Amino acid sequence: MSTRDEQINQIINQIDEYGSKFLRLQFSDIHGTPKHMAVSLKRPDDAETIIEDGLLFDGSSVAGFVDINDSDLLLKPDITTLSTLPWRPEEKGTCRFICDVFHTDGTPFDGDPRGVLKKSLKKAEERGYQFNMGPEPEFFIVEEDEKGRLRPADSADYFDVEPLDKGTDIRRAIVLGLEKLDFNIEVSHHEVAPGQQEIDFRFADALRTADAVVTFKQAIKALVANMGYQVTFMPKPFFGVNGSGMHCNQSLFKNGKNIFYDPDTETQLSKEALYFIGGLLEHAKALSAILSPTINSYKRLVPGYEAPCYIAYGFRNRSTLLRIPASRGIGTRIECRSADPSCNPYLAFAVLLETGLYGMDNKIDPGEPTEFNAFEYTPEELAHQGIETLPTSLWEAYHALEKDEVVKKALGEHVYRQFYDIKRAEWDDYRIQVFDYELEKFINI
Numbered sequence: 058m059s060t061r062d063e064q065i066n067q068i069i070n071q072i073d074e075y076g077s078k079f080l081r082l083q084f085s086d087i088h089g090t091p092k093h094m095a096v097s098l099k100r101p102d103d104a105e106t107i108i109e110d111g112l113l114f115d116g117s118s119v120a121g122f123v124d125i126n127d128s129d130l131l132l133k134p135d136i137t138t139l140s141t142l143p144w145r146p147e148e149k150g151t152c153r154f155i156c157d158v159f160h161t162d163g164t165p166f167d168g169d170p171r172g173v174l175k176k177s178l179k180k181a182e183e184r185g186y187q188f189n190m191g192p193e194p195e196f197f198i199v200e201e202d203e204k205g206r207l208r209p210a211d212s213a214d215y216f217d218v219e220p221l222d223k224g225t226d227i228r229r230a231i232v233l234g235l236e237k238l239d240f241n242i243e244v245s246h247h248e249v250a251p252g253q254q255e256i257d258f259r260f261a262d263a264l265r266t267a268d269a270v271v272t273f274k275q276a277i278k279a280l281v282a283n284m285g286y287q288v289t290f291m292p293k294p295f296f297g298v299n300g301s302g303m304h305c306n307q308s309l310f311k312n313g314k315n316i317f318y319d320p321d322t323e324t325q326l327s328k329e330a331l332y333f334i335g336g337l338l339e340h341a342k343a344l345s346a347i348l349s350p351t352i353n354s355y356k357r358l359v360p361g362y363e364a365p366c367y368i369a370y371g372f373r374n375r376s377t378l379l380r381i382p383a384s385r386g387i388g389t390r391i392e393c394r395s396a397d398p399s400c401n402p403y404l405a406f407a408v409l410l411e412t413g414l415y416g417m418d419n420k421i422d423p424g425e426p427t428e429f430n431a432f433e434y435t436p437e438e439l440a441h442q443g444i445e446t447l448p449t450s451l452w453e454a455y456h457a458l459e460k461d462e463v464v465k466k467a468l469g470e471h472v473y474r475q476f477y478d479i480k481r482a483e484w485d486d487y488r489i490q491v492f493d494y495e496l497e498k499f500i501n502i
Contacts, residue, residue, distance in 0.1 A: 065108055068136050072104050075141050077152040080104055082112055082132050083271075084156045085170050087121025087475055088350075089401030091275050094132070095151065108134055111159070121475040122158075122168050130166055132156040138268060140238050142276075155268050167471045170403035174267055177407040177467060181414065187310040188410050191260030191390065192270055194398045195301035196277065197252045197294055198227060199287050209252025209295065210286055216246055227284060228254060234280045238272060249363070250298035260306060260390075263410065267402040270303075274398065290398035292349070293356040300357030300364060303398040305348075306382070306390040307409060309333070318389035324372065324426075325385045334370050334379055334391060335423040336416020337409065341368045341378055341395075343461030345447050346454035346480065347408050347468075348396035352487045355450050357397060360432045365394040368445045369427040376431040378447065395447060404468065404476075411467035451487075455480045 072080070080103075083093040094114060098104055117128035134154035142151045158169035165172050181188050198210040228245045235242055241259040248255045256277075258269065274290055281288045293300035309316050309329070317330035337344070349358060357364050363375060370379035370391075380392045391413075396405055415421075424443070431439060436446055448454040455477060458464060465473045 064136055065105060068108065068139055069104055071139060072098070072152055075150060075152050077141070077150050079151040080107060081142065081151050081153040082107070082134060082156050083153055084132060084158055085271055085401065085403065086119050087168070087170060087401065087404075087472065087479065089170065089271060089403065090120070091271050092119060093153075108136060108154075111156075113161070116158075116166075116168075121170075121472065121479065122166075129161050131159040131161055131163075133159055140272075142279075155271075167469050168475065170401050170472070171264075171267070173467075173469055173472055174264055174403040174407040176469075177410050178262075178264060181309070181410060184414075185311050186316070188263045188406075189260045189308045189310060190263040190266040190406055191257075191306035192266060192396075192402070193255060193257050193302070193304040193306070194270065194273060194290070195248055195253060195255045195303065196274075196398060197250070197289050197291070197301065198254060198281060199252055199289055199294070200285075207287070207289075207294070209250070211247075212251045213247045214251075215249045227281060227286065228256065230284065231256060231277055231280050234276055235273065238276060240269065240273070248299070248301075250295065250300075253299065253301065260308070263406045267406050270398075270402040292351065292354045292397040292399055299362045301398055302357070302364060302394060303396045303400065305393045305396050305405065305409060307333075307393065307413070308390045309413075315387050315389050317391065318386055320385075324381075325389070326381065329417055330389070330391065331423055332417040332420050333413035334416065335421030336412045336414065336419070337379060337391070337393065338368055338370065338423050339416065339421055340408075340412040340461055340464055342445075342448055342454070342457035343464040344408055344412060345395060346451075346458040346476075347404050347464070348393070348400050349447075349454065350401070350451075350480065351399045352451045352483060354397050354399060355448070355454075358395065358447055358449070366446055367427075367431045367439060368447060369431065370423055371427045374426070374428055374430075377427050381426075404472065408464050408467045412463055415463050450484075451480060452484050455484070 078098055080096045080098055081093045083091055085091055111131045111133035113129055113131055115128045116122040116130035117125040134156050138155040140153055142153055157171055158166040160166055199207045200210045202208050232242050232245055243257045243259050245256040278288045317327055319327035358366055360366055365378040369377040371377040372381045373383055374380055378395055382392055
């Protein structure tokens with residue numbers, strides 16, 4: 058019996074142990090939104106058939122996939138991703154595979170976001186690198202007021218406890234649910250804004266981490282809904298308070314060692330780390346379209362709310378785009394602070410990796426670190442010091458993407474074109490709307 062046959066037998070036995078009557082096949086659209094089909098497991102060999110043959114589906118109604126005249130695509134499970142879904146009923150429960158998307162002839166579909174990341178990781182692996190990612194996704198727990206409007210579920214502040222922090226029991230339930238999904242949770246706490254929460258999990262290789270981010274958001278929404286609340290990963294749901302980011306902590310390992318760490322330099326950063334930073338900075342404006350992909354994202358990226366606006370890096374400096382946290386050795390990492398939880402993690406991690414590798418290949422010097430509080434300076438004063446700003450709107454971001462061949466190549470022609478067209482339409486739809494603010498401000502002109 059081959060190794061794969063043994064793996065499949067183990068998977069089938071696991072499904073039987075779970076007592077699952079349904080098998081959910083999950084994939085993501087271009088936005089990172091999870092999609093799925095549920096297959097009823099009537100016979101013992103049903104799951105094996107799905108694993109071996111996959112399942113055809115109509116890709117024409119999935120955002121960023123294919124046209125109606127060429128709509129057939131194939132889902133094939135990644136057998137290493139089997140898990141139960143703790144928010145579903147235990148009796149006749151549901152288990153889940155994350156799937157890759159293929160054409161019907163068996164070739165990978167180039168519009169599959171997970172496939173985009175796998176291509177980028179293969180380039181790193183060919184050089185002997187493992188790309189690790191540790192994300193810090195933030196979110197708000199919200200409830201309806203007496204008029205049906207959404208508001209934060211509590212009035213607590215950073216690291217507050219009960220009774221101000223109403224999220225303690227909710228975070229506890231979320232953490233226990235995530236641990237059933239094999240998440241290695243490191244810390245959970247209340248964030249700065251009312252109703253805002255953060256739950257961090259341990260870094261892992263970028264593909265598993267991207268899978269985990271999609272599952273994380275789906276699980277939290279489902280678990281909290283069962284408790285009578287709602288969760289939003291919208292980057293800036295409320296005016297006048299901090300928005301939600303998803304800081305991305307990146308590191309490259311080779312032969313089990315973190316190559317960003319060099320104990321013999323003054324900063325303990327290797328030249329590879331500095332070149333990687335150089336690549337991220339050089340392509341920061343185009344990266345913004347992928348890391349901060351919604352109109353609402355740019356209402357978070359403003360001075361005064363701990364969100365980065367300036368294309369610079371620093372050590373322990375939270376006012377810059379990139380930050381090098383204090384830990385060194387195996388924990389040496391580059392934290393990108395502009396990403397938010399509305400991004401597609403597969404695409405986000407792919408473009409971060411590819412632009413970092415581009416910096417290494419071309420030995421891009423990031424310059425001197427910025428160690429002052431950039432928020433205390435005007436854009437003109439920062440420009441005089443050579444520090445540019447991130448795009449201030451989705452319009453600026455997608456036009457920066459249009460000019461950046463490195464980021465476009467990382468996405469691939471299909472994903473780039475679909476993403477660009479969707480974002481351009483999103484901006485056009487937004488700019489013709491008239492909002493209450495405008496009526497209040499200009500009605501008497």
